[in-house]
Amino acid sequence: MSGIVIIGPGAIGSLLGARLFEHGHEVLLIARGKRLQALQRDGVVISESDTVRQVPVPVADRCDADNLPDQIIIATKTFQLPGALDLLEPYRDAEFGILTVQNGVEAPDIVQSRLPSARVLGSRMHGFFELEGQVVKHTGVPPSIQMGPVAAGFRDATHEQISRNLAEILQNSGIMAELVDDVRPALWEKFVMAATIGGVAPAFGLTVGQVSQHTGACSMLEGAMQEVAAIATAQGIALPKDCVARKMEFISRFPPDVTSSLQRDLEAQRPSEFAQLTGAIPRLAHRAGLTAPIAEEVIEMLRARELIID
Structure with missing residues (x-):
C-alpha cells in the first residue's frame, strides 16, 4: 500500500x-x-x-x-x-x-x-x-x-x-x-520530567500531584531533574536555562490525584517504560562520563517498595 x-x-x-x-x-x-x-x-x-x-x-x-x-x-x-x-x-x-x-x-x-x-x-x-x-x-x-x-x-x-x-x-x-532541524533538545526536555517524576512519585508512595507538597520528594525530584539536564549538557544538547524550574512549576499546578503512565504501570506490576525512563538515567550518565546518585537512590527506593520488575 x-x-x-x-x-x-x-x-x-x-x-x-x-x-x-x-x-x-x-x-x-x-x-x-x-x-x-x-x-x-x-x-x-x-x-x-x-x-x-x-x-x-x-x-x-x-x-x-x-x-x-x-x-x-x-x-x-x-x-x-x-x-x-x-x-x-x-x-x-x-x-x-x-x-x-x-x-x-x-x-x-x-x-x-x-x-x-x-x-x-x-x-x-x-x-x-x-x-x-x-x-x-x-x-x-x-x-x-x-x-x-x-x-x-x-x-x-x-x-x-x-x-x-x-x-x-x-x-x-x-x-x-x-x-525542526534537530529534535534532540525537545526529546531531552521531555525526558527531564518524564524520567524523573515517574520514578520519584511512586518511590515515595505519592501521586504526581502530591509531590510538590512533600518536602523530601520535591527536593529529590528537582535534584534528579538537574542530573538529567547535566547529562544533556554533557552531550552538547542545549536546554533552556530555566528548564528545570519550569518543569517544577508545571508539576506544582497538577491536581492532587494526577499520576503518570509509568507510575501506574509500576504500581500495577505491568510491563513498563522504566528501563527507558528512570532506569536509563544512570546508564546515560555513565555514557556521558557523569554520575547520577539521586536517580540511583530513587531506583533503590522503588526496589524497596518492590515496584521494579527486573
Whole structure:
C-alpha cells in the first residue's frame, strides 16, 4: 500500500490514525490481541470535546511485506519497540519515512540502526491522551507534535522532503506539527520530567500531584531533574536555562490525584517504560562520563517498595 502505517494503536497511535483517516488519508493500524479485535469490531472510539465518535480506520495484525507505505509511525510504548521493528524487517533495505513518538531519548537511534535506509524522525507529542478500556480519551489542549532528525540537519534532500510531506499531512489533519532541524533538545526536555517524576512519585508512595507538597520528594525530584539536564549538557544538547524550574512549576499546578503512565504501570506490576525512563538515567550518565546518585537512590527506593520488575 501507499499511505501511512501506524504500529501501536494505543491512545496516541489511535488518535493519529483516526485524525488522518477522517481527513481522507490512506491509513492502516497494526494491532494485536484484544485491541485488534476491538478495532475490527468498533473502529477507533474517541472521547473528546464531550462527544464520543467511532472512526472505522482499517486495521491488520501485520504489515504487507509486498507493499511499502510512504510513511510509518511507530506509536508503541518504548519497551515494545523491538517487536515493532520485527514487523518492519521486510522493509529493512527500503527508503521510506519513519516517525517515532516514544518516550525517552533513544528510540530514533534504535530504529535507525535496525532500518539503515529509512529516513527517521524523532518527535515530542504534546497533549493529554489516555486509553481507558478501548476508548481513547483526549482532553485539554489540542494535540501538537514537534518532529525532526536527531542531529543538526537532515541526512539529505530526500529525508527533508519526506519529513516535510509528513508534517504537512499532520497539519492538514488537525495535528499542529512543527518540523525542526534537530529534535534532540525537545526529546531531552521531555525526558527531564518524564524520567524523573515517574520514578520519584511512586518511590515515595505519592501521586504526581502530591509531590510538590512533600518536602523530601520535591527536593529529590528537582535534584534528579538537574542530573538529567547535566547529562544533556554533557552531550552538547542545549536546554533552556530555566528548564528545570519550569518543569517544577508545571508539576506544582497538577491536581492532587494526577499520576503518570509509568507510575501506574509500576504500581500495577505491568510491563513498563522504566528501563527507558528512570532506569536509563544512570546508564546515560555513565555514557556521558557523569554520575547520577539521586536517580540511583530513587531506583533503590522503588526496589524497596518492590515496584521494579527486573
